Amino acid sequence: MLVNDSGSVGSVKGGSRRDFLRKMAFGVAAATGASSLQTSATAFASSDVHGGSQGSPLTGSFQGAFKESPILADLVKAGKLPSVDQRIPSNPRVIKPLEAVGKYGGTWHRAYRGPSDRVGPSKIVEEMLIDWDAPDTKTIGLVANLVEKWEQNADASEYVFTLRQGLKWSDGAPVTTDDVMFWYEDINQNKDIRPNADPLIRQKVGAEYKLATIVAVDATTFKVTYAAPNPLLPIAIAKTGGFPNPPAFLAPSHYLKKFHPKYASVDDLAKIATEKNLPAWQALWGDAGNMEGAIAFWFKNPELPTLLPWRVTVPAPADPCVLERNPFYWQVDTEGNQLPYIDKIEHAFFESLDVVNLWVAQGKIDMQMRHMSAGSYVFLKENEAKGKYRVLNWRSASTQAYxxxxxxxxxxxxxxxxxxxxxxxxxxxxxxxxxxxxxxxxxxxxxxxxxxxxxxxxxxxxxxxxxxxxxxxxxxxxxxxxxxxxxxxxxxxxxxxxxxxxxxxxxxxxxxxxxxxxxxxxxxxxxxxxxxxxxxxxxxxxxxxxxxxxxxxxxxxxxxxxxxxxxxxxxxxxxxxxxxxxxxxxxxxxxxxxxxxxxxxxxxxxxxxxxxxxxxxxxxxxxxxxxxxxxxxxxxxxxxxxxxEIVAPQIASNAFGNTIAGYIADDTLRDYGLISPQQFYLGRA
CATH class of the missing domain: 3.10.105.10 (Dipeptide-binding Protein; Domain 3)
Known part of the structure; x- marks a missing residue:
């Protein structure tokens, strides 16, 4: 007997061992001649994936008092942290857990290949103004995320965004339109930092690229105006707004001004660059505008204020590279528990996939999809009981290509x-x-x-x-x-x-x-x-x-x-x-x-x-x-x-909760960033 991705039970009668693998991976439909690709494929809300100005109704709701992790409660008692109601916006984003309200605590163990593998950790933590919303494996829409709402005019040439009231950076500083204007004026219009402005505000109209205009309406509202209609902006934000962080349209101005020539001495910046073994102050921000520099990229700089569920405390190339919870994170579950549930994420370094597969079989990996492959599927399935994990199959949107x-x-x-x-x-x-x-x-x-x-x-x-x-x-x-x-x-x-x-x-x-x-x-x-x-x-x-x-x-x-x-x-x-x-x-x-x-x-x-x-x-x-x-x-x-359309196996320990099978894995959707890793938890029964 076998259980397919939906939990239904079928029997294996005859056929090759490879047929058996297909049944395990795709569900019984594949074995009976039905199109497994259609039954497992994701359907989209519309051709461009539209979301309403207020966001999607598919997320959760909550009314009542906020709750927090015990380790943060201890810091509050010690006077080292404000109370939870002072750390969370008045209208936080509410996440409906995939399976159950989770438990606080624990360390999520995963694997990475060092500094060049930065995309993997980024997909776990990315945040943007607008986010994908996947209430089930067959539907994808858009939802207001860092903003509480967005509105657009009839031809989509003008957008108005309203930040969540009381949103804070990970160091407790308020997020305001000052951070929007710093991002717009001081980062994206400084050729030393960004030779080209962010694609989200750099619009090609005819033969020319034209910069959008951003105006701060008040402390939480800003307006973005384009020279021509820009109807794809919401889905472009959902895709590109997070990597590399800080997200598009926002930057922690109170921190980054210390490294900007408009607010600091170029000589002082050159000294900082020298101390970090960098050739020039511009490299503090990145290379050719990639914003992956020593001070600008969250994965490299533990001091950079972020809006992420976890922030790096021990950066790559450390083994392990460590992320720890953000005490000012602005999302809660349907019972008012501040997310994330998990305290810490540790990334162990590896060079060979054989090593990672061995760690999985030994039960040393709590949850991982990146670097898991269909080529290892037999090994992963054979060691499920020994490693005390489940293999949860997603479908890759990627095609191996030359x-x-x-x-x-x-x-x-x-x-x-x-x-x-x-x-x-x-x-x-x-x-x-x-x-x-x-x-x-x-x-x-x-x-x-x-x-x-x-x-x-x-x-x-x-x-x-x-x-x-x-x-x-x-x-x-x-x-x-x-x-x-x-x-x-x-x-x-x-x-x-x-x-x-x-x-x-x-x-x-x-x-x-x-x-x-x-x-x-x-x-x-x-x-x-x-x-x-x-x-x-x-x-x-x-x-x-x-x-x-x-x-x-x-x-x-x-x-x-x-x-x-x-x-x-x-x-x-x-x-x-x-x-x-x-x-x-x-x-x-x-x-x-x-x-x-x-x-x-x-x-x-x-x-x-x-x-x-x-x-x-x-x-x-x-x-x-x-x-x-x-x-x-x-x-x-x-x-x-x-x-x-290769099976993308996700390894989840039996104790790892709120992750399920059946989704599409794609860079556009941020792989399992699609299902809000902040609602993952350890302690599943």
Whole structure:
């Protein structure tokens, strides 16, 4: 007998061991021939995911006295902390726990790969003005978060936001529109700190980028006005408002002014930078405007006031890296208990996935989805009882993909990568179904990089485009391009050199992606392309991508759920998927190497359509334009999608509460940030 994700019981009769794995992962529907992808896919409230100005009615409600963690109550008694009613806004956001009102206390143990793995901890703690709201596994909407409400005019060119009354930073300082204006004027209009303003206030209108206007109406209300309609702003805030923190539209001015040249001596700032082994004061804030500097990024600076449920107290590269509760956190549960329930989060450092899997089997991990994989699914299931945990399956919106760089330094390769027939040959030479079976235990789907099933932008034809396995046709395509094979079976480039490519990736030792790379290497060799698979450290990989100094990159083609919230994969502007990074930099006017694309390059049509999508107030016309944009990719995919909609196993100890199976895992939705980690607890019966 087995229990599927919904808790119903089915029996296993006949079939292969891999069929059994599918049943465990997808539920009985998969075994009976029903579409498991449809039954487990997330449906969205509307094509753009709208929320009302007052937020969603899908969150909880509360009336009564606030309560707090015992460790905070002790600090109140000792006179070291104000009472809980003085720390929480008069109208806090109320979170309805997924399963039950939790218990206070404990340490959540998880694993990370060091400073470059900053995105994992960030997804747990991110906060923004507007948040996703997922009351169940099939519905996603928007809810007011740091603001108590937002309103917009008829054409979405003007927004008014009202902060929660009594909202406080983690050091107890009040959050006001002074923090909004500091973020707007002193950070986003200072070229030394941010060469380009935050994308949420930097709007492309025609050929120009125009800065929105922000005005403080009073201490808690501010108005944002755009030069043209900006109907996608709410979902863009929900996606991008949290990383890196502080969130978009807010910065702790009372703290950060100490490091700003408008309020402090440049000589003093230079001394601080020297003390921190940084080349200049600008590096205190970050590199090229990324806001990940020593003083500006929450993950690096324990002294930075935040609005997060937990704040870093022992930063990376420590082992463990430690986060501790924010005593001024502004959310409560339906019984008035100040969140979070859990006191502390410890991240243990690892290099090999084998180590993490061993920790899981030994019961040393309380809850983890990041770095868990379908390739380890058998091991994870076999050790559930021993490790005293559950495997709760989510569905990944990401498709494992390879990105041939049309801007790579080798002009011959760049021209080949820009040739549709060459990309088609690289695509159809890959046996996706074999990879899905061998590498991912049959728990994924061979597909082209495309929106996940259930997305408003899902396109069944795009899923299949160039995804068939046809090595004969692949060879014929390369023959027609004049790329003849030598005696060793490797083709010759137009300049007579061997057709060799280097694929850079960050796949950790023991990961299924490494096995995938070896299979892909063999498929490409069979059609005369010699590939070298090269593992590099993440920050180096990102640098190579930003500058275009890469031939082929490997990354997940993610952000595939609410695509219009974060379309950079399709525009070429998210450069860790480097299919045209220097073109993307040119379009975004990013502070990295730029290259203007030829007038007839299809990326120009993609950009033109996106420029029109962003300012189109009519939803039906907006959706039609975006489908036309996807159609450019469908005609000749820019990337090589391999396997997607892979089971994303979440490990949760039997004592870890308020996390369930069945959601979509996507960067746009912040993975399990979607279900409010602040309501997780230890002590589940």
């Amino acid at each position: 990105f041939p760089n049309q801007n790579c330094p080798d002009p011959v390769l760049a021209k080949l990568f820009a040739t549709p027939e060459f990309r088609q040959a690289m695509n159809i030479s890959i046996n996706r179904e074999e990879i899905a079976e061998i590498v991912y235990n049959g728990l994924g789907v061979g597909r082209q990089a495309s929106p996940v099933t259930g997305s408003p932008e899902f396109d069944a034809d795009l899923v299949k485009m160039w995804a068939e396995y046809d090595p004969k046709k692949a060879n014929d395509l390369l023959d027609k391009l004049g790329l003849t094979k030598g005696s060793d079976g490797i083709r010759k480039r137009p300049d007579g050199k061997a057709l060799e490519v280097v694929v850079e990736h960050i796949s950790p030792t023991g990961s299924p992606e490494n096995d995938q790379h070896e299979l892909v290497k063999g498929y490409w060799a069979a059609i005369g392309i010699r590939a070298t698979m090269k593992a590099v450290e993440r920050s180096l990989y990102e640098e190579h991508c930003r500058t275009g100094e890469i031939e082929i990159g490997n990354w997940g083609f993610d952000r595939s759920s609410v695509v219009k919230a974060d379309p950079g994969r399709w525009l070429g502007t998210i450069t860790d998927g480097p299919w045209a990074p220097t073109y993307g930099n040119w379009y975004a006017k990013a502070p990295f190497k730029q290259e203007e694309p030829p007038a007839d390059h299809p990326i120009r049509k993609i950009w033109d359509l996106w420029d029109r999508v962003q300012v189109e107030p009519d939803e039906a016309r907006r959706n039609a334009l975006f489908q036309e944009l996807l159609g450019v990719h469908k005609a000749a995919p820019m990337v090589i999608g391999v396997v997607g």
